Amino acid sequence: MKPLENNSQDAEKLAAAKAAVQFVKNNDIVGLGTGSTATLAIQELAKLVNGGLKIQASASSVKTEELAISLGIPILKLETLGSIDISIDGADEFTESLNLIKGGGGALFREKIIASLSKNSIIITDSSKKVKMLGAFNVPVEVIPLALQFVLNQIEKLDGKTLLRKTNGRTFISDNGNYIVDVDFGLLENPAQLAFSLNQIDGILAHGLFIGLTSKVIMADGDEILVFK
């Protein structure tokens, strides 16, 4: 049996997912996020699609694409899309100013493209993800392999402590064939400035700081649904 705390966190994720899919309308192109919370939204969306809602969707990871197809959600290739009506995704941390850290699952690059294309970018979370300052969660950075040592040096100049992501002892490889470096910058006084500095480093494909890309965060807290926008 799962510990009680996990059950209530899962219930919050589900409540946020159910609230978010209500914003999806007939004929929308929908961006699908990645992770445990986004998965619940995809399952809820599939129920609506099977009940007659007409949408097309695009996925932020191979895993999400496989899930969506298995549930009968029509999928469009991301490279064909010039805009997305609505996207639903999770986050690792967010602040009330709607800045986020994402990428705990390594899907940050495609998630960022989807968020950037979205007219309405909705983030769904349980109550553990809301923070006063970003940075307790390490900032994921997707690095093109041949640039790894260069990027590590540059990030260290920004006072970041770097850790190459591994899973089960093996170097983690993203859907795009790249490494993920998780960086401890401490609590972030100025996440926008840090995002700008990371954007200047050649060899970084994307980082997990999502600044100004979110329309609203729907967070469940116990039985309550809170919307930050």
Ligand SMILES: O=C[C@H](O)[C@H](O)[C@H](O)COP(=O)(O)O
């Ligand atoms: O790369 C993964 C994504 O950014 C996820 O949306 C994020 O890590 C949150 O995942 P979860 O909903 O599982 O906490």
